[in-house]
Amino acid sequence: MSARDILLALFVVVIWGLNFVAIKWGVEEMPPLLLTALRYLAAAFxxxxxxxxxxxxxxxLLVYGLAVGVLQFGLLFSAVHLGMPAGLSSLVMQVQAFFTIALAVLFLGERPGVPQLAGAVIAFAGIGVIALERLEGAALVPLLMTVGAAFFWGVSNIATKKAxxxxxxxxxxxxxxxxxxPLLxxxxxxxxxxxxxxGLTHMSLRTVGSIAFLGYCATLMGYGLWSYLLGRYPASVVAPFSLLVPIVGMASAVAILGEPLSLIEVLGSGLVFAGLLLNVFGPRMLRRLAPAQ
Structure with missing residues (x-):
């Protein structure tokens, strides 16, 4: 990749990482489903x-819009509203990669490799570790909603492949x-x-800014630049940059929102991230080792 395109990829990573802070700010002042609707109105017009x-x-197009807008972000915004930490949600959402793999097996006839299966096991073990601290219903429900949002992200990915x-x-x-x-x-x-x-009559400038950031920056600018990069380079070159999104998301949540991370959440997050690393880089490592065997 050229230096300019590397900077563009990092720019998208920062936008998508800060996206979770904007969600948190938005749901503090506005009902989450209404906020999601306004996000997509801003993105569309x-x-x-x-x-x-x-x-x-x-x-x-309808399946994509319903999966990504109504179900994925409707669940995610509602989960953050109910107490799911913004930083942690940025990491949990990345298990969409494994839902996408499973759905691709069912609907596209694809076969996952051993590294992808192993990565899924490790990542979901991390989700289980995080869930240990959230066994009380009030804390567990937002986590499960976030996992559900990740599942529907996977559904939208399959719709994108079908396109x-x-x-x-x-x-x-x-x-x-x-x-x-549907969201309204x-x-x-x-x-x-x-x-x-x-929510509509008491919007602060911060909420207006959150809607603008979610609609124009995270949705249009983020996906527009990401599509441009995928059009110029192989997915194997571009995709690893997405691993930086939860790092930016968790760091910005700690720095801007002051969200704490418990030891159990750190351990669980480490397992999820290890699973993601194995999913992205495992197949490449196997290909390099194959000639030596």
Whole structure:
């Protein structure tokens, strides 16, 4: 990769890491489902007026929009609202890689390698360690919701694969049109009109900034630059940069939000990160060792 593109990849990593701080700030003042809806409204407009629709089947676009917007981020924002630490959620969300592998086996006929299976076992063992400290319902539920959000991230990845070779920036922009209406309906049903009205009428500048950052920076800029990098380089070169996202997420949560990390959470996080490392670099190591055998 060129020096400029390495800097672009690191820029995306910082944006996606800070994304979790913005989520935390947003859900402190606004109902999480309403906040998620506003995120996607910001991502969709005015971009849909400037970007041509992607050449993709409508069902694929609908599945992507519902999976990533309504289910993935609806669950994640709600989990953070219920007490899931922003930094820890940035790490737990990365188990999407293993859900993606499992779903690819079921729906795409792909076969995972030994390093990927071993990485999944190690990473989910880490989730289990983290869960040990959250066995009380009030703390365990947000963790399980975050794992569920990671699962639906995997679903959206499969939808993206089904889309084939399309303009991914256009795919993200037009996919952002799908979540707002279902999310607004869910917010009205689950959070109530009073909470929605209070959230809209008492928005602080920090909340407005959070929505703008989530919609324009984390969604459009982040995915736009990431798609550009994937278009120029093999996925094996670009993908490892995503391992830095939870590092930035956890560091920024500690530095900006003052979130503590217990020893058990550190140990569990270490296992999750080790599993992710094995998933990304394990196949490459096996290929290098193969000629020597």
């Amino acid at each position: 005015p971009a849909v007026l400037l970007v041509k629709p992607p050449k993709v089947a409508l069902p694929v 084939g070779k399309v303009d991914m920036f256009a795919f993200v922009v037009w996919g952002s049109l799908v979540p707002p209406l 309906a869910l917010s009205l049903l689950l959070e109530g009109p009073d909470a929605m009205m209070a």
